[in-house]
Amino acid sequence: MGLIDGINKLFDHRIRLGIMSILMVNEQADFNRFKELLDVTDGNLASHSRTLESAGYINVKKSFIGKKPNTKYSATPEGKLAFKAHIVALEKLIHNT
Amino acid sequence: MTEKYLNDISEIKDMMNRSSRFISLSGLSGILAGVYAIIGAGVTYFFLLPARDYVVLHSWNFKMMFIVLFAVATASVLTAFFLTQRKARQNNEKIWDDTTRRLLINFLVPLLTGGIYLLIKLNNQHYGLTASLMLIFYGLALVNASKYTLGNIRYLGYAEIILGLVCAAFPGYGLIFWTVGFGVFHIIYGSLMSIKEKT
DSSP states (O other), rough: OTTTTOOOGOOHHHHHHHHHHHHHHSOOHHHHHHHHHTTTTTTHHHHHHHHHHHHSSSSEEEEEEEEEEEEEEEEEHHHHHHHHHHHHHHHHHHHOO | OOHHHHHHHHHHHHHHHHHHSSOOOHHHHHHHHHHHHHHHHHHHIISSSOOTTOTTTTTTTHHHHHHHHHHHHHHHHHHHHHHHHHHHHHHTTTSSHHHHHHHHHHHHHHHHHHHHHHHHHHHTTOOHHHHHHHHHHEEEEEHHHGGBBBBSHHHHHHHHHHHHHHHHHHTHHHHHIIIIIIOOOHHHHHHHHHHHHHO
16 A cells, blocks of 8 residues: 555545645635535534644635634645645556556 | 546546536527627618718717627626526536636636727727727637636637637728627537537
């Protein structure tokens, strides 16, 4: 696994994969946007985004719009590199089999 | 296992597309926009163009042409809006989100620039290149907005730009070029899109 075939375990989950895919093509996205696109519950999304945040793959910025809390996410350069490597690994595995 | 990887790849593609690209306008709205444009051009040609072959600014005809143009544009936008909304509802997508906003901004910047420019020129009695400039700016707006759409709207944009440039080389035939660009091209593009939607 992992180090040998280049598959990143952190991206081996639908929601984390989705979060990264969205952040690769959008400078930033907020909590509701993810909910809408990924069809996921609040708690689920929060826990998966925390996993990616602690790995240093995404930035989380909390703020308020009026009285409503607003959480914005963006991918870090390391996150983007890691995700690109993951895609390359996926493609390799598909072509080799 | 390969199946799962393939799944992952298609999931990635799908998310990237859905999060950054606006759902394509329905083909039918293109066809209808083309039909409105041809009707508008017909009305202008048969009822509003004076026999002397040139239009006097601020005359009755001139104002009517403006109204016709405005009606064609409004009808096209409303049709596109309603049909797109219907399509979005069928696909369970939201019509108004970040992507739509970016699409509209990218579309409107060249379009409004052109529109304001034309109004200024018209005010100075320069209406010779109106049709050509409308086609060119509309084409640029389409090409610019195409980054945020699925589908091949970019090619419609290129076609409008080329037609606008050709039009500039043939002064006096503005209305014909305008009818081709806004009427015929929209119908062709809309038909191609709706064939693609069905298959």
